[in-house]
Amino acid sequence: MTGQYAVAARFELVDGRAEEFDALAGWRIGQAAANEPGLVGYAVHRVDGEPLVRVFYEIYRDEAAFREHRATAQTAEFGRRAAGLVQGPPRIEFLNVLYSANGLAVAADPAR
Template identity: 45%
Template sequence: MLGFGLVVRFTIKAGRMAEFDALVERTLTGIRAHEPGTLIYASHAVDGSPDVRVFYELYRDRDAFETHEQQPHTREFLDQRSEFVESFEVTFLEAVDVKSTAWGAQ
């Protein structure tokens, strides 16, 4: 398996983007410190859609994702996101092929 990934698209409530981004920053601090199985956790702004954030997450495997879901910083994010998020959509991904220096594939 070439990792376990997902994409999440968040639409943020009007006037709450700064607070949402601060929550994401706190979450990423915990991820960096405690999750070696989380290979990529990226929050993206969307050109032309200032109320949207798109996350790309890549984990070593499904177990690393499950470990991520149980972390205190992740639980805090999940518990607080409804304060800032109007809606969200999750798409789970399974890699079929890859070019990545992280996997040693070219």
């Protein structure tokens, strides 16, 4: 296990507001990359066949780094600004990274 902590958040967008949400998501990623040293990776995805869905995938050094992310002013601002662009709260799944590649930490021994 890597000890990393990941989150997947699924947002259902209001029809006609996807472009605004996408711009806001780009702003949020930029803020996180510049200000959160515990952030390992952060991506926003469109879902094939579901034009009003976005999925955020975030990886943090550990759970403490995720808690720091949640406590930032930028996270609060994102929530306020996204309120009129989404149909409701995102569906959030908390994930524990077992293996990863491409520059992310990889467990040397899967039994650990």
